[in-house]
Amino acid sequence: MSVIIFFIQQVILFTVPLIVAGIGGMFCERSGIINISIEGNMIVGAFCGCLFLHFAPESLHGQFAFFCAMAIAAMAGLVYASFHALASINLKANQVISGIALNIAAPALSIFLARLIIGKQQIGFTNSFRIEAVPILSKIPFLGDIFFRNVYISLYITIGIIIIGGFIVRKTRFGMRLRACGEYPQAADTVGINVYKIRWIGVLTCGFLAGLAGVMLVVSTATEFNAGVSGYGFLAVSVLILGQWNTRGIVLASIFFGVMKTLSAVYSALPILDTLSIDAFYYRMLPFVVTLVVLAVSSKHAFGPAAAGEPYDKGRR
Numbered sequence: 001m002s003v004i005i006f007f008i009q010q011v012i013l014f015t016v017p018l019i020v021a022g023i024g025g026m027f028c029e030r031s032g033i034i035n036i037s038i039e040g041n042m043i044v045g046a047f048c049g050c051l052f053l054h055f056a057p058e059s060l061h062g063q064f065a066f067f068c069a070m071a072i073a074a075m076a077g078l079v080y081a082s083f084h085a086l087a088s089i090n091l092k093a094n095q096v097i098s099g100i101a102l103n104i105a106a107p108a109l110s111i112f113l114a115r116l117i118i119g120k121q122q123i124g125f126t127n128s129f130r131i132e133a134v135p136i137l138s139k140i141p142f143l144g145d146i147f148f149r150n151v152y153i154s155l156y157i158t159i160g161i162i163i164i165g166g167f168i169v170r171k172t173r174f175g176m177r178l179r180a181c182g183e184y185p186q187a188a189d190t191v192g193i194n195v196y197k198i199r200w201i202g203v204l205t206c207g208f209l210a211g212l213a214g215v216m217l218v219v220s221t222a223t224e225f226n227a228g229v230s231g232y233g234f235l236a237v238s239v240l241i242l243g244q245w246n247t248r249g250i251v252l253a254s255i256f257f258g259v260m261k262t263l264s265a266v267y268s269a270l271p272i273l274d275t276l277s278i279d280a281f282y283y284r285m286l287p288f289v290v291t292l293v294v295l296a297v298s299s300k301h302a303f304g305p306a307a308a309g310e311p312y313d314k315g316r317r
Contacts, residue, residue, distance in 0.1 A: 005142075006266075007262065007266070009146060010265070011258045011262045012146075012147075012155060012258070013152075013221060013262075014221070014261040014262055014265070015254050015255050015257075015258030016152075016154055016155055016158045016213075016220070017042075017213040017214070017216045017229075017236075018213075018232065018235060018239050018257060018258060019162065019239075019251055019254040020158055020161055020210075020212055020216060021038050021209060021210045021213035021214075021232065021233065022236045022239040022240050022243060022253070023161055023162065023247060023250055024038065024041075024206040024207070024208065024209030024210045024213070024236075025038055025206055025237060025239075026165070026169065026240060026243075026245055026247065027201075027206050027209075028206035029182065029202075029245060029305055029308050030169060030179055030182045030245060031178050031181050031182050031198055031199045031201070031202025031203070031305075032181050032182040032183075032195075032305055032308050032309075032312065033084075033088050033089065033095055033199050033202060033203050033308070033309075034095040034308050035095070035099055035203065035206050036099035036233075036237055037084050037099035037100075037106075037233075038206065038210045038233035038234075038236045039103045039229065039231070039233025040080065040099075040103040040105065041077040041080050041102075041206070041207045041210035041211050042077070042210050042211065042233045042236075043106040043214060043227065043228060043229055043233075044076050044080040044106050044109070044110065044211060044214070045073035045074065045077035045080075045211025045214035045215055046211075046215050046217065046218045047076070047109075047110040048072050048073050048075075048211070049069035049070060049076070049214070049215030049218075049219070050123045050125055050224075050225035051117065051123055051225075052065075052069045053065060053066075053069050053126075053219070054123050054124060056125075062128040062129050063131070063153055065128075065129070066129040066153060067153065069215055069219070070154070070216065073211045073212055074208045074212040075211070076211050077207040077208055077209070077211015077212065077214065078204050078208040079207070080102065080106070080211070081204055081207020081208070082204060082207070083098075083102060084099060084102055084203055084207075085199070085200050085204060088199075088311070089196055089199050089203070089311075090196070092313070093311075095309055095311075103233070107227040107228055110225075121226060121227055122224045122226050123224060124223060125219075125223065125224065125225075126223070129152055129219060130151070130152060131149075131153065132149065132150060133148065133149050134149075134151075152216075152220050154216040154219075157212075158216075161209070166247035166248070169246075170247075177193050177198055178198055178201075181193065181195050181198045181202075181307070182306070182307055182308055183305055183306045183307060184307060185312045186312075189314060196312070196314075199312070210236070214229055214232075217229055217230075235257055238257070238291045238294075238295055239254050241304070242256075242294060242298055244303075245305065256294075257290070257291065260290050261287045264283045264284050264285075264286045264287055265283075
């Protein structure tokens with residue numbers, strides 16, 4: 001039973017950032033802007049959040065420090081995403097090329113600034129943010145051990161993002177306008193919707209959530225930031241496609257990839273897998289091989305927003 005609880009807890013650690021980044025991508029692509037720069041936004045967010053934790057005084061309460069780091073990371077991701085919004089929406093640049101450029105620049109920028117500020121590219125921090133036990137709830141059999149013991153506050157924030165994100169996209173006037181701009185922006189414009197504004201909000205929301213996801217990932221799985229997020233931004237794009245650009249699908253796809261990532265990371269702690277004597281190399285490549293296979297099989301059934309990737313010209317009908 002302890003092995004099962006351990007495995008599920010590890011799945012949660014890897015799944016939470018994927019869900020947050022995937023929902024961010026949903027807001028962006030539902031507005032009509034393709035965003036493959038989620039990786040870059042996560043890196044910038046993780047860099048800023050971890051840099052704060054590196055310099056944060058020891059007297060600062062653990063959870064409050066983590067909350068501040070998440071807020072800083074989210075804002076950093078939002079600012080970085082504004083470059084993609086400017087290029088893709090106002091300058092009508094190729095959205096894929098813009099995303100690639102931001103992905104390339106993010107780790108280089110992080111390394112340069114880290115060496116400039118602290119003299120090395122690895123940004124270490126003391127991880128004191130795990131919640132040992134939530135009063136009363138941690139005593140619930142089985143579920144208490146999984147969701148209310150040795151967890152991070154990021155889990156509960158993610159649950160809130162799932163609920164709020166799904167509600168906004170499906171049940172609000174803004175969500176209807178967001179989806180309209182991603183399906184047929186010319187029609188949305190004729191009824192008075194500011195397509196540029198909606199798309200800016202979509203891209204910035206994606207940057208905000210991706211930056212948040214970056215620091216969530218690093219803090220929950222490491223004790224230092226080293227200019228990368230292990231390809232999680234690209235996995236988030238895969239989650240978005242496999243989840244068919246809707247919240248429920250993104251959550252299910254994230255759990256699937258979270259299981260694959262957990263198998264690749266903690267296989268030696270699982271008695272069944274440890275006895276197989278399979279080289280660690282194959283476990284490490286598992287999430288990415290599975291991603292390619294799943295996307296190859298499911299791509300013919302994937303139908304994203306009709307206008308995604310197409311620059312909007314207000315004067316053209």
